[in-house]
Amino acid sequence: MGNPNGHCASPVEAAPEYFMRDGKLTRRTFIKGVGAITVASALGFGAQASPEGVAVAEEAPAKAGEKSVHAVCTVNCTSRCHLHGTVRDGKLIRVEPGNMPGRPGYANACLRSMSYIKHVQDENARVMYPMKRTGERGSGEFERITWDEAIDIIAEKLNAVVAKDPKNASFYSFTGDLGKLSWEAPTRFAGCLGATTWDVEGIMGDHGASMGMTMVFGTHRGAHDSRDYLNSNLVICWGRNLADTHTSELRDYVAARKNGAKIIVIDPRQCSTAAMADEWIGINPQTDPALALGMMNWIIGHDLHAKDKLVEESVAPYLIREDNGKYLRMVDGKVAENTADDAADATSIGSTPASQGDAGSGAHTYVIWDELTGAAMDAPKAAAIKAGEVKPALSGTFTVDGVKCRTAFDHLVDGCKGYTPEYTGKICGIDPAVVERLAEEYITAKPAAIRMGQGMQRVNHSYSPFRTVATLAMVAGYIGVKGGGASHAGGTATNKPVAGYTGPVYNYKDWSNTGKKANMVPSSQLYNAAVDRNPVGIDFLWIANSNLINMSPDSNYMINHVLPAIDFIVTADPWWTWTAKYSDIVLPATSYWEHWDLIDRSPWAMFNQPAIEPLGESKSDVEMMTVLAKKCGVEQYWDKTDEEWIRQFVGTDHPAWADLDWNRDVVEQGIYGRSDAIYEPAIVYADGAGYKTDTGKFEFYTEKMLPFGEEVPSWLPPAEDPREGELAKKYPLVYIQYHDRLNVHTQHILIPELEVVQNEPLLQMNPKDARERGLSHGDIVHVFNDRGDMKLRVFLTEGIVPGTVATQSGWTPDHFIEGCYQNLTRMAINDAEESYSMTNSAFYDNLVEVEKA
Numbered sequence: 001m002g003n004p005n006g007h008c009a010s011p012v013e014a015a016p017e018y019f020m021r022d023g024k025l026t027r028r029t030f031i032k033g034v035g036a037i038t039v040a041s042a043l044g045f046g047a048q049a050s051p052e053g054v055a056v057a058e059e060a061p062a063k064a065g066e067k068s069v070h071a072v073c074t075v076n077c078t079s080r081c082h083l084h085g086t087v088r089d090g091k092l093i094r095v096e097p098g099n100m101p102g103r104p105g106y107a108n109a110c111l112r113s114m115s116y117i118k119h120v121q122d123e124n125a126r127v128m129y130p131m132k133r134t135g136e137r138g139s140g141e142f143e144r145i146t147w148d149e150a151i152d153i154i155a156e157k158l159n160a161v162v163a164k165d166p167k168n169a170s171f172y173s174f175t176g177d178l179g180k181l182s183w184e185a186p187t188r189f190a191g192c193l194g195a196t197t198w199d200v201e202g203i204m205g206d207h208g209a210s211m212g213m214t215m216v217f218g219t220h221r222g223a224h225d226s227r228d229y230l231n232s233n234l235v236i237c238w239g240r241n242l243a244d245t246h247t248s249e250l251r252d253y254v255a256a257r258k259n260g261a262k263i264i265v266i267d268p269r270q271c272s273t274a275a276m277a278d279e280w281i282g283i284n285p286q287t288d289p290a291l292a293l294g295m296m297n298w299i300i301g302h303d304l305h306a307k308d309k310l311v312e313e314s315v316a317p318y319l320i321r322e323d324n325g326k327y328l329r330m331v332d333g334k335v336a337e338n339t340a341d342d343a344a345d346a347t348s349i350g351s352t353p354a355s356q357g358d359a360g361s362g363a364h365t366y367v368i369w370d371e372l373t374g375a376a377m378d379a380p381k382a383a384a385i386k387a388g389e390v391k392p393a394l395s396g397t398f399t400v401d402g403v404k405c406r407t408a409f410d411h412l413v414d415g416c417k418g419y420t421p422e423y424t425g426k427i428c429g430i431d432p433a434v435v436e437r438l439a440e441e442y443i444t445a446k447p448a449a450i451r452m453g454q455g456m457q458r459v460n461h462s463y464s465p466f467r468t469v470a471t472l473a474m475v476a477g478y479i480g481v482k483g484g485g486a487s488h489a490g491g492t493a494t495n496k497p498v499a500g501y502t503g504p505v506y507n508y509k510d511w512s513n514t515g516k517k518a519n520m521v522p523s524s525q526l527y528n529a530a531v532d533r534n535p536v537g538i539d540f541l542w543i544a545n546s547n548l549i550n551m552s553p554d555s556n557y558m559i560n561h562v563l564p565a566i567d568f569i570v571t572a573d574p575w576w577t578w579t580a581k582y583s584d585i586v587l588p589a590t591s592y593w594e595h596w597d598l599i600d601r602s603p604w605a606m607f608n609q610p611a612i613e614p615l616g617e618s619k620s621d622v623e624m625m626t627v628l629a630k631k632c633g634v635e636q637y638w639d640k641t642d643e644e645w646i647r648q649f650v651g652t653d654h655p656a657w658a659d660l661d662w663n664r665d666v667v668e669q670g671i672y673g674r675s676d677a678i679y680e681p682a683i684v685y686a687d688g689a690g691y692k693t694d695t696g697k698f699e700f701y702t703e704k705m706l707p708f709g710e711e712v713p714s715w716l717p718p719a720e721d722p723r724e725g726e727l728a729k730k731y732p733l734v735y736i737q738y739h740d741r742l743n744v745h746t747q748h749i750l751i752p753e754l755e756v757v758q759n760e761p762l763l764q765m766n767p768k769d770a771r772e773r774g775l776s777h778g779d780i781v782h783v784f785n786d787r788g789d790m791k792l793r794v795f796l797t798e799g800i801v802p803g804t805v806a807t808q809s810g811w812t813p814d815h816f817i818e819g820c821y822q823n824l825t826r827m828a829i830n831d832a833e834e835s836y837s838m839t840n841s842a843f844y845d846n847l848v849e850v851e852k853a
Contacts, residue, residue: 004669006484019454020092056600062086068610070098070670072599073113074182074592075744076175078489079248080601082671083110083402085117085593085611091116092593092612098605108248111741115753120591121615126270126574127588128616137563137582147617147627150325150585155631156387157568158193161540162632166194166817167519168537169259171527174200174546176573176747177621179597179608180649181642184511185621186544186572191514192634196521196536203523204553205841206454208462208486215463215702216470217685218692223487231483232261232691234445238469239614240453241271244741246489261695262445264292264438269764269806270799281438282801284429285734285844286459289468289715291435293416293426298439300413307394312382312686314474314698316409317368317392319376319400325532325706328405329365330378335401336365355644363696367400368392369407376400379695382688408712412471415712427715429801443476447483455738455844460719460830461710462840468713479698480685490753495603496676498655506600507652511645514637522838527557527827530565542570544589547746550812554842555822556788572624579745588618590641595620596642598649603677607666609643641751708832719828720847724804731785731847732794733769735824737809746810761811761821766802769793774852780817780853785846788823790816791853805850807845817853824848 006819062068067093069085069756082098095114119125130150135141135699145153160168171190173183188432201207210220226249229235235256241248250273257263257278266273266281266288274280283291310316319328329336366379371391376398380390395413397406397775421432428435442448450473456465470479470486472695478484483738495505521529521536530538549558563569572581594615597608619627622642629638640648646666650657654668658675665672673679684690685698693699705711722728743749750759763781775781783805792807800806807810813820835838 012145012739021547029377029460032042035682044800047678048448065089067092068315069593069609071608071611072179072595072597072601072667072670073109073116074177074179074597074599074608075099075747076178077110077111077245077744079108079110079246080178080599080606081110081113081248082604082606083109083113087611089468090612091121095341098671099669101669101671102677102679104602105251106248110247111205111754111757112748112751113745115751116748117593118753119748119751120593121612123615125576126615126618127576127580127586128618129588130617133584133586137569137584138559140581145152147619150587150592151627151631154570154585155628158540158628159314161568162193162195164539166516166538169193169195169540169542170198170536171195171400171518171544172198172200172526172540172548173544174548175204175595175745176545176547177592179592179599181597181645181788182592182595182621183545185625186513186542187518188511188637189542189625189628189634190225190631191518192637193632194516194519196519198521198523199524199838200523202838202840203526205462205843207838208457208459208464208840209452209454209466211463211837212466213488213839215467215836216474216699217694218694218699221488222470222485222684223489224485224684226451227484227681228483228683229253229256229261229449230259232256232445232447232449233483234262234264234441234448236442236448236450237263237265237267237273237277237453238450239267239456239465240451241267241269241455241516241575241739242274242451242453243272243276245453245739247259247741259766262441266439268736268801268804270797271738272591272741274799279394281430281434283381284427285736285800285804286718287428287715288465289713290419290424290427291430291438292468293713293715294421294428295430295439296412296472297416297419297424298421298436299443299475300416302443304443304702305475309477309479309688310409310474311392311394311523312385313480313685315695315701316407317394317695318379318408318695318701319367319369319398319405320408320411320701322397322404322406323822325801326703327408327701328367328376328400328403330367330400331365331374335403362694366695366817367405368394369398369400369405369612377419379697398505410711412475412700415714419715429803432755442472446479447478449478449484449488450486452488455736455839456477458736458843458845461832462830462842463833463836464710464714464716467702468715471713474698474700480683480690482683482690484686494678494682495656495674496590496678498676501655502696503652503654505652505654505656506649508649510640510648512592512757515634522834524829524834524839524841526552526671527562528829529665530562531760537612538565539567540570542569542572543567543579543583544572546578546579547573547575547812549582550578550746550810550820550822553822553827553843554787555820555825572621574618578814587624587716588616589624590614592619595622598646603674603679605674607646607672608668609667609670648653660759704836705832707835710832717730718845719842720826722847727847731849732803733848733850734844735785735846736804736806736844737782737821738806739810742808743810746812749810749812750815757810761792761807763792763850764795764797764800766800766804767796767798769805769850770796773852775850775852782851782853783824783848784851785824787826788819790819790821790823793814794850805848 005675067087084098086094097109100106131142171186173186190197263277265277425432473486569583572587599606626638629635656674781794830839
């Protein structure tokens, strides 16, 4: 392994190797800094192949003088990998995939998590002590102060704001550490004061998926376990680069392809996943709904749609009033006004991936036309339809009690009938023949699966891609079947129902008790709140787990208008971020290797605990809030240590914990496979059950979108449209950002061990666009629009569609020659999104021009 003296290895010795031999992934080792850092293959999982050809972990046993430790990677890539580390002389020296109880072969760790330990233990990168700003904001001029001094200053500012109006004190926690304690401690503190917290999905550009999935499924996430793709004949990765961003899933796609499934990637870029797929369909950004509508139109036009499934499990046969576009509803046999449960409409669909309201709220009031009796009747359950007791009309116009109606399906047909292969191809930038072939391959695969990624929804009208693609899957009959689905993000790990038991799995009672209630505000209103004091003012802002400036749109506006309007800013972070430099007080936060925490990744409970001593004077988020609570009069709500909170969370009588042994499962292994767990893949919405919509069915007709003319799935041009207008003439290129293997948001950027992957931001550009601008590969270019600019090196590749340029997300101004990519992005309120829930940052809806610098 490494040099025992800790010196750098020779260039030959340290060179990385990437290769696969006989299906076995070969490990590579970097030797730098604190010792030997073991890094598995670029695919992100262990080296040894099992007899079934599935990669398994090799947990290296600790040697004399070493200690085995465990953690869960809590950064926001959705994998939540269990990590096995080795500590020598108080330093983390090695990280490998940790075992997953009940699921052999699922152990995983990526390049980022394994090289992260060098960064974690770098005193030059970390915030080591409480720091007070001495120069202008952004100057980076700070002086070291004590924790007592820092807390006194913060408490004085905070208490003064709270005394006037608690809502003008804000606590903003992003996704830098998604452990329960770390993520929730700042916002829990807001609850103690009646202060404001922010629903962060909107500003981070991830809320479009939640809105789209909620419209049709009633829940934010509806995902097939990736192992189910072994049952698929076709798998479409739609806007999802899992090979780089969700490495724990990749093995299942490889296995599915080996099993005979065709893998198609739809993406403006030939991403790493496209490189291992059977086909890459390079589509223009912001046009995914158009392609889905074109495929639906072809399928319905060729009479290949799943009529029975649509009638039994969706709102397709439900009657829609011609006079006002709303669902026809009947009570006691007479037409009634809208009787939907208003409480469901009032429910926020924020960041928590939970169902909204009760499934089937008011379901008995919806109406279908029964072809057997030739009359309207209450919408029946699927079982009655399957039994032949009723035959709802899928299509047609009917008059009920004097009210003219048509079926929801007819509205869907109207919505997609204009999307001919020619029209669809023109919008999407692909050959019409590809549209036809893709539709035919998809409908005849039987079954086919779709995995949707975050990249689809960082656009204007961000709900549309997920909503429309999911509707395509229902039209094809693939929802709720093995090898099918239209899935978002992670799998569907489930637990066994416990007959007669109603107690909670986790004991969050004390943690939920904050005395008062926080004021939750959509993050889409953050800019308005700071500048216009609407809907609340921001006089005090605590930022945790977030490089807010670097991960929010239009950084120039943020720096020049938003931050100056805020009187006092505190940032708690392990790193000296761009945001920290614009703060008044910076507090050193621990990493997930240095504090206790919990991740509920059902069917596992995963635990972090201090594997190494906190660097400098770092504290956990709970520790910070505990000491601040004493100065704010709310110390009674912060009466436990981090470990005591975790012990209480799992201290219930629920059968899930029947086999839990604290020392074995928590301290020694860092992971517990719940006693009530199901480890086999579950199929969501099987037999038409599980929809959490008001109708209890798959809903592609959404009443709340009527004011915007989007009651059925649709495609609308981007706000900055490259196809027409003066702006397109001035800035003809669409600018997008993508996530890659190098980092998660701004985390992991330029960790020395990862410089072999990429050591500077690059602008990907198609050679056709480069020729038109006289650019050559490697030129320094100036990228600009009316909001700002940046200078960086151009990387020419045919692996991006013409008319589009892209950079990797996460790079900070420190790494650009000039400027930053967030100088170019836009922040604007979308009325339709705001009406349904909240505006989603349209990071990909930007036009730019590029010239040689």
